[in-house]
Amino acid sequence: MPDFKGTDNLYLILIFIVPGLIILYVRSKFISGRRPSHTENLLSYVVLSLIYYVPAIFFIEQVLSVQRSWFFTAAIWLFLILAGPALFGLFLGAAAQKEWWDWIANKLDLSIVHVIPAGWDWRFSKIPRGGMFIMVTLTSDERIAGFFGRNSFASSDVTERDIY
16 A cells, blocks of 8 residues: 555545545535544545546546646646646536535435534525524523624534634
8 A cells, every 4th residue: 555655646536535635625614514624534535535636537638648838737637636626626516506406316215414514504504694583592591582684603613612
């Protein structure tokens, strides 16, 4: 098995880990919840990179077959390794936020695990941009009501549930 610690295998990291890391990073900007550490996500990076390469393989074949300047080839590789995964992550983040996967699963009569871990996070992620009137019940059973608008904030950290 290759050792990722040396510079000899840097190309393996660039090809199999960096695209998945970028995809998950961009996707995480659209959803809330716990973010696992990089070591916990290593397999996810590789799997997402491989999924990304399925449609990208046609472009890679074209890049390798065309004899152009080194600048053109480098630009294409940068797009495939950096910008392409960012766009794929953007698509996955939008799909999660708009619940496209849930819609498809409902059409197929399937149930899937929701990506948002708590009802608090889900409710506050669904508040319209203009805001709305909310009522929050604290653990002490005290109720607080007010307008949750553009300059309001609700924490999605499991250990620190706060609202501003």
